[in-house]
Amino acid sequence: MSVAEETVGKPVMVESAPRQAQPAAVDVKDVAVRFRSKKRDVTALERIDLSVPMGEFVSLVGPSGCGKSTLLKLVAGLLKPSSGTVRLHGDPVTGPRHDIGYVFQRAALLEWRSARRNILLQAEMRGMPADRARRRADELIAMTGLRGFEEALPHELSGGMQQRVSLCRALLHEPPVLLMDEPFGALDALTREQMNIELRRIWRETGTTVLLVTHSIAEAVYLADRIVVMSARPGTITEVIEPGLPAERDYTETVGRPEFAHATARIRRLLGSAAPPPDAAE
Numbered sequence: 001m002s003v004a005e006e007t008v009g010k011p012v013m014v015e016s017a018p019r020q021a022q023p024a025a026v027d028v029k030d031v032a033v034r035f036r037s038k039k040r041d042v043t044a045l046e047r048i049d050l051s052v053p054m055g056e057f058v059s060l061v062g063p064s065g066c067g068k069s070t071l072l073k074l075v076a077g078l079l080k081p082s083s084g085t086v087r088l089h090g091d092p093v094t095g096p097r098h099d100i101g102y103v104f105q106r107a108a109l110l111e112w113r114s115a116r117r118n119i120l121l122q123a124e125m126r127g128m129p130a131d132r133a134r135r136r137a138d139e140l141i142a143m144t145g146l147r148g149f150e151e152a153l154p155h156e157l158s159g160g161m162q163q164r165v166s167l168c169r170a171l172l173h174e175p176p177v178l179l180m181d182e183p184f185g186a187l188d189a190l191t192r193e194q195m196n197i198e199l200r201r202i203w204r205e206t207g208t209t210v211l212l213v214t215h216s217i218a219e220a221v222y223l224a225d226r227i228v229v230m231s232a233r234p235g236t237i238t239e240v241i242e243p244g245l246p247a248e249r250d251y252t253e254t255v256g257r258p259e260f261a262h263a264t265a266r267i268r269r270l271l272g273s274a275a276p277p278p279d280a281a282e
């Protein structure tokens with residue numbers, strides 16, 4: 001059986017011994033996040049242990065408000081944990097990190113800039129050498145099927161194309177770690193599938209470590225090596241699922257495999273049994 005055994009309610013370490021020879025790309029140890037305000041205290045995350053080896057693709061799924069975005073922000077250094085440690089390639093994360101790429105739910109493109117110039121914004125902000133940035137932008141444009149649309153403005157692009165521009169922008173500086181927060185949530189089902197296929201291919205070409213937050217169980221399973229299932233607030237890791245799908249994943253063939261069905265059914269069960277979050281503060 002390739003799907004992890006029942007461990008509901010217990011935090012699960014995501015590491016396995018043989019992969020620990022070099023520092024993990026992302027290493028989160030016993031992390032908790034509490035938000036305190038005059039009105040309420042919210043424990044967003046508790047007892048989070050997550051170790052992601054370099055080059056792995058991990059999906060995060062869980063009910064709304066369970067702390068998925070909070071977890072990505074911790075890894076990016078945009079937020080400090082209340083307790084515990086976060087490391088990127090062995091270095092403690094103490095502030096905003098430049099060695100990551102971040103893709104948000106909405107493409108967030110500048111309306112007055114062409115697709116290429118939106119992608120190159122990343123280079124301008126980082127002071128990357130212009131030649132290298134342009135070369136890399138052209139490679140990514142080709143890789144994501146945007147050739148011919150380099151000079152188009154965002155409003156001249158479809159939602160899927162805009163999201164591809166946003167992906168190119170996040171990948172321009174060749175970040176070793178890519179964080180994606182519901183990147184395809186606004187797309188229709190077919191475009192989303194197409195983007196999943198492209199993302200999987202790009203990930204295999206670049207070798208980047210990816211943490212993807214998604215509400216789509218199929219997307220989570222199709223794309224990832226492992227799926228981290230989280231509980232309702234306070235978010236803990238309920239189970240880590242390793243479906244054991246082959247590296248080569250034709251979409252239709254993959255979603256028809258028994259391992260795929262097994263993993264999606266397991267996640268659905270886990271999410272179905274997650275208690276709804278209380279509306280007031282804990």
Ligand SMILES: Nc1ncnc2c1ncn2[C@@H]1O[C@H](COP(=O)(O)OP(=O)(O)OP(=O)(O)O)[C@@H](O)[C@H]1O
Pocket residue numbers: 035036042043044062063064065066067068069070071233
């Ligand atoms: N800056 C903040 N200040 C106070 N509370 C916050 C802050 N950011 C997040 N929270 C709270 O922490 C909890 C987790 O939020 P988070 O955005 O991480 O959830 P999520 O899993 O990404 O949800 P969704 O799937 O709806 O995007 C929520 O209860 C939210 O209200």
Ligand SMILES: [Mg+2]
Pocket residue numbers: 068069070181
């Ligand atoms: Mg979120």
